């Protein structure tokens with residue numbers, strides 16, 4: 001088991017964002033975490049990557065307790081978080097953004113070159129715009145750069161928060177295809193998506209979060225997609 005989240009409780013001041021959330025991700029899986037606005041999806045990812053400390057509960061990565069570790073140590077283990085709103089450096093160029101990400105993981109020059117090529121192949125637009133300031137990229141291009149940064153970190157576990165948000169339909173398709181490809185290339189993926197239908201389709205397993213609690217877990221093969229959506233958004 002690459003990730004185990006055990007009875008997490010997280011609050012922001014008086015607001016209870018997570019109330020005893022437990023789930024797990026096996027190595028090699030795409031696991032989708034779906035749920036309505038405010039359900040606690042981003043909070044879950046932020047807690048895993050160390051940006052928020054849980055009040056209670058534990059997080060294990062490959063069996064090691066990482067609860068309360070600082071974000072840079074968690075990133076150093078190979079957990080790459082692509083936050084909602086992208087988390088790129090606006091005042092650095094495309095190329096610099098990618099290099100900084102590789103730097104975090106202390107990649108060699110040779111690997112850096114190969115990884116840069118891989119990112120440019122996946123997202124030719126980024127290759128063409130390598131000298132452009134990231135803050136001047138279009139929304140979709142910034143999203144590609146955010147995913148490109150996670151690729152440069154060679155994340156063993158990618159935490160993707162709404163990667164398709166704000167993108168045109170053809171780019172949404174590209175992003176989902178990219179996620180599947182990354183997974184086939186060996187990255188385990190925990191995906192948070194508003195685009196629940198697509199997120200369920202590409203997932204090996206799905207969890208639904210509702211007001212800070214897991215209300216559904218299962219595999220898309222064994223459940224009708226509409227039933228999953230119903231438990232996440234309606235009941």
Ligand SMILES: Nc1ncnc2c1ncn2[C@@H]1O[C@H](COP(=O)(O)OP(=O)(O)OP(=O)(O)O)[C@@H](O)[C@H]1O
Pocket residue numbers: 012013015016017035036037038039040041042043044084194
């Ligand atoms: N920094 C914060 N301070 C106070 N409350 C917060 C903070 N961040 C999140 N919350 C609250 O915690 C709850 C869970 O928020 P979270 O961002 O995890 O939801 P989400 O499932 O990612 O929603 P969305 O789909 O809208 O992104 C919400 O009620 C939200 O208002």
Ligand SMILES: [Mg+2]
Pocket residue numbers: 041042043084161
């Ligand atoms: Mg969110």
